[in-house]
Each structure stands twice: as structure tokens, then as C-alpha cells.
Amino acid sequence: MTHAVVLGASMGGLLAARALAGVYDRVTVVERDALPADVGNRRGVPQDKHFHTILLRGAQVLEEMFPGLTSDLVAAGARRVSFNDEARFVLSGHELARTVTGASDIQATRPMLERAVRARVGDHAGVRIVPGCDVAGPMVDRGRVTGVRVVVDGADGVLEADLVVDAMGRYGRSRAWLTAMGFPTPEEDRIDVDMMYVSRLVRPVEPFRDKLVLIGPVPGRTTGLVFAAQEDGRWMVTVAGMAGDHPPTDEAAYAAFVERAAPPDVHQAIVTAEPLGPFRSHRFPASLRRRYERLRRFPPGLLVFGDALCGFNPIYGQGMTVAALEAVALRRCLRDGENGLALRFFRAAAGIIDPVWQLNAVADLALPEIDGRRTPATRLLNRYIARLHRVGAHDPVVAGAFMRTIGLLEPQSSITRPGVLARVVIGGMRRR
Numbered sequence: 138m139t140h141a142v143v144l145g146a147s148m149g150g151l152l153a154a155r156a157l158a159g160v161y162d163r164v165t166v167v168e169r170d171a172l173p174a175d176v177g178n179r180r181g182v183p184q185d186k187h188f189h190t191i192l193l194r195g196a197q198v199l200e201e202m203f204p205g206l207t208s209d210l211v212a213a214g215a216r217r218v219s220f221n222d223e224a225r226f227v228l229s230g231h232e233l234a235r236t237v238t239g240a241s242d243i244q245a246t247r248p249m250l251e252r253a254v255r256a257r258v259g260d261h262a263g264v265r266i267v268p269g270c271d272v273a274g275p276m277v278d279r280g281r282v283t284g285v286r287v288v289v290d291g292a293d294g295v296l297e298a299d300l301v302v303d304a305m306g307r308y309g310r311s312r313a314w315l316t317a318m319g320f321p322t323p324e325e326d327r328i329d330v331d332m333m334y335v336s337r338l339v340r341p342v343e344p345f346r347d348k349l350v351l352i353g354p355v356p357g358r359t360t361g362l363v364f365a366a367q368e369d370g371r372w373m374v375t376v377a378g379m380a381g382d383h384p385p386t387d388e389a390a391y392a393a394f395v396e397r398a399a400p401p402d403v404h405q406a407i408v409t410a411e412p413l414g415p416f417r418s419h420r421f422p423a424s425l426r427r428r429y430e431r432l433r434r435f436p437p438g439l440l441v442f443g444d445a446l447c448g449f450n451p452i453y454g455q456g457m458t459v460a461a462l463e464a465v466a467l468r469r470c471l472r473d474g475e476n477g478l479a480l481r482f483f484r485a486a487a488g489i490i491d492p493v494w495q496l497n498a499v500a501d502l503a504l505p506e507i508d509g510r511r512t513p514a515t516r517l518l519n520r521y522i523a524r525l526h527r528v529g530a531h532d533p534v535v536a537g538a539f540m541r542t543i544g545l546l547e548p549q550s551s552i553t554r555p556g557v558l559a560r561v562v563i564g565g566m567r568r569r
């Protein structure tokens with residue numbers, strides 16, 4: 138009987154378990170938190186009190202992995218949002234033209250989405266999810282990871298495994314374990330954004346015409362916000378500030394902070410809405426990528442997955458979609474057996490992360506307030522994207538191409554393909 142153990146039952150761990158199910162006879166997902174049977178927040182995922190979007194590509198992959206998930210979520214109250222005719226995007230200060238890209242997204246609170254995915258993963262034959270189980274460290278035999286030591290209800294235990302997957306998030310322990318085992322640790326790339334999120338669920342006093350409003354930061358104003366319909370008629374308001382310009386949590390200062398970024402109708406809807414709970418804040422110092430794919434030596438029996446590999450700036454909403462794509466890659470790597478699995482998987486994951494990390498870096502570095510090295514190519518791309526946003530305010534073809542790119546439906550190169558490039562260049566000259 139083969140056995141895989143996944144550490145952490147957040148979205149990364151659950152999606153990894155989905156990839157492993159059926160390949161290993163048994164898959165055990167261990168989680169330190171008690172897992173709420175209802176839709177509740179939990180300590181190990183502090184970000185679950187804030188707006189969470191699954192990108193257009195992520196929504197497709199989740200539906201392929203869990204057929205019927207989207208309609209079940211919608212039946213349970215989640216909102217389906219057609220892009221971007223039902224979504225208002227204001228980027229570089231321009232509201233993008235509405236267009237029907239043919240792609241839609243599912244909008245629900247993070248606990249609702251995670252619980253639905255957890256239920257589906259738990260239904261797989263051979264998969265067991267064990268809450269209240271704290272991972273203490275790896276079991277190692279002659280340089281191979283052979284399981285983990287755990288603590289359950291204060292009692293020590295062991296879980297032997299053919300494969301251990303660290304999906305314990307950006308604070309996952311693999312780096313420390315590697316050092317203790319005498320293996321090299323990965324280099325880290327980081328982009329310091331010094332960001333704070335402040336979020337609150339509200340009920341608008343009047344129906345609001347869009348299902349999603351997203352206002353991005355601009356040079357000189359490193360703040361932005363999301364106003365998004367969720368299940369049960371609730372709306373999530375998440376305001377964010379980068380480069381140390383953090384949102385306040387007293388009502389008057391908060392309303393003024395919202396007003397700096399929001400168009401008048403959005404500001405009005407937010408400040409008149411009925412608050413359904415307190416403000417919640419979350420500090421996010423930096424995007425962090427660990428270059429496991431560059432390691433020459435890595436212990437067999439261990440993998441690193443999800444945010445433990447790369448934690449992206451959350452304002453671009455990419456983490457769960459990348460974890461879903463990593464799960465697809467892991468499944469593919471498993472077809473060739475366990476030989477060299479870790480390095481094969483890390484290379485495949487790097488191929489997924491590279492373009493997303495670049496999208497992040499280019500967008501972050503468009504703000505002069507964010508420190509970082511700007512190559513001539515970055516500067517050129519930033520000027521091009523600012524112009525694209527300006528043209529995209531009137532040109533649905535350009536707006537649609539951009540939406541599909543940031544939704545990871547198409548590669549970044551598609552915004553510079555001839556049909557789009559010509560419209561941006563010529564449209565940009567006309568609009569000037």
C-alpha cells in the first residue's frame with residue numbers, strides 16, 4: 138500500500154491531495170487547525186477574511202478537477218461573474234471597456250470556496266483529512282524523507298509515507314528541514330511591497346449595478362480596493378495600501394481612505410452599506426519566491442507546494458490559480474513515477490510561476506514607490522501597459538485581451554500580438 142502525506146489542508150494542500158488521489162493508495166492530509174463543518178474563518182489561514190478571487194483560468198481548472206463545483210457553489214449562493222461585462226476594472230486610472238470574453242468567474246468568500254473543495258477532496262476514495270494534527274518534523278532515513286512526526290491532542294505520533302508534500306504556506310518548514318538534513322536551501326527572490334489589507338463584509342443599502350469593482354493603484358497613489366458580491370447577499374470590501382500607505386480602521390479615516398481610490402458611486406455604496414462585522418487587517422510585507430528548481434540536491438520523498446514555493450502579491454489574486462496549475466503539473470509528473478520527482482516537479486512548477494511572477498513584478502514596479510530593479514524591458518512594458526489601459530478604456534478588443542491575460546487564460550505575449558499592439562499604438566496616438 139503506497140501512502141502520501143500532505144501537510145496543510147488549505148487550498149494548496151487540498152489541490153495537491155487531489156493530484157495524488159488514485160496515484161497513491163492512501164492520501165492523508167494533516168492540518169493543525171480544527172476544520173469548521175460550517176463556513177467559518179480559521180487561524181491557519183488568516184487571509185480568509187479578505188477578498189479572494191479565483192482567476193478565470195483557475196475557475197476552469199477547478200471545474201475540470203471537480204466537475205459540478207461551480208454550479209454547486211452557485212446553487213449555495215456564490216455569484217457567477219461574466220468577464221468583464223459584469224465587472225468594473227479601473228487600471229492605471231482608466232475604466233476598461235466592457236466586453237464579453239466568454240469566461241466567467243465564481244465569487245464567494247474564501248471559507249466557502251475552501252470548504253467546498255475540502256468536501257470534494259475528502260470524498261475521494263483513499264483520501265483522509267485529519268484536523269487538529271500539528272506537524273513537528275520529518276522522519277529521515279539515509280537522506281530520504283520517510284514520513285512526519287506529528288502531535289495530536291498533545292500526544293506524539295508518526296505518519297510513515299512514501300511521499301510528503303509541504304503545503305504549509307509561506308511559513309512552511311521545508312527550508313529549515315533541509316538545513317537540518319544537510320541539504321542546500323533554495324535562493325529567494327522577493328519584491329518588497331509593504332502592503333496592508335483591511336476588509337469587512339457589508340450589506341449594501343441599494344442594489345449595486347456591477348458584481349465586482351476593482352480599482353488598482355497608480356503612481357502617486359499606492360492604494361486600491363475591491364468591492365465584490367459574495368454569497369448570501371453580502372459584499373466584501375477590501376482596501377489595500379502598498380509602500381507603507383496602509384488603510385486605517387477608524388470609520389472616518391477609513392471613509393476618507395476609500396474616497397481616495399473609489400469613484401463616487403462606489404464610495405457612496407461602501408460608506409452607506411451596513412457593516413456585518415469588524416474591520417480585519419492583514420499585513421503582507423513581500424512577494425516571496427523560493428527557487429527550489431535551481432537546487433542540485435533535494436531529499437527524495439519530499440515535495441514543496443503552493444505558497445511554500447511562491448507567495449505572490451495578493452492584489453493580483455493568483456495564488457490559488459497557480460496552486461491549481463501546480464496540481465495539474467504534479468499529476469503529470471507522477472505519470473513518470475517517483476524517480477527524480479521533486480526536481481521534475483519543481484521545474485514544471487517554475488514554468489507555471491515564471492510568467493505569473495513576471496506579471497507581478499511588472500505591475501508592482503510600475504509604481505515608483507516600490508523598490509526594485511527596473512530593466513529597460515520592464516520600463517518599456519510598463520509604458521506599454523499604461524497606454525494599453527488608456528486605449529482599453531474605449532477599445533473592447535484591447536480590454537478583452539488584457540482581461541484574458543491577467544486571468545491567465547492567455548500568455549502575456551498575447552497583449553503584444555500584432556492585432557492588439559497595433560490598436561494600442563494607433564489608439565494611443567489618437568487618444569493623446
Ligand SMILES: Cc1cc2nc3c(=O)[nH]c(=O)nc-3n(C[C@H](O)[C@H](O)[C@H](O)COP(=O)(O)OP(=O)(O)OC[C@H]3O[C@@H](n4cnc5c(N)ncnc54)[C@H](O)[C@@H]3O)c2cc1C
Binds near residue numbers: 167304443456
Ligand atoms: C491577504 C491575502 C489575500 C489573498 N488573496 C488571494 C486571491 O484573491 N486569490 C488567490 O488565488 N490567492 C489569494 N491569496 C493567496 C492564497 O490565499 C494562497 O495562495 C492559497 O491559500 C494557497 O496557499 P497554501 O495552501 O499553499 O498555503 P496557506 O493558505 O498559507 O495554508 C497553509 C496551511 O498549512 C497549515 N499549517 C501550517 N503549519 C502547520 C503545521 N505545523 N501542521 C499542520 N498544518 C499546518 C495552516 O493551518 C494552513 O491550513 C491571498 C493571500 C493573502 C495573504
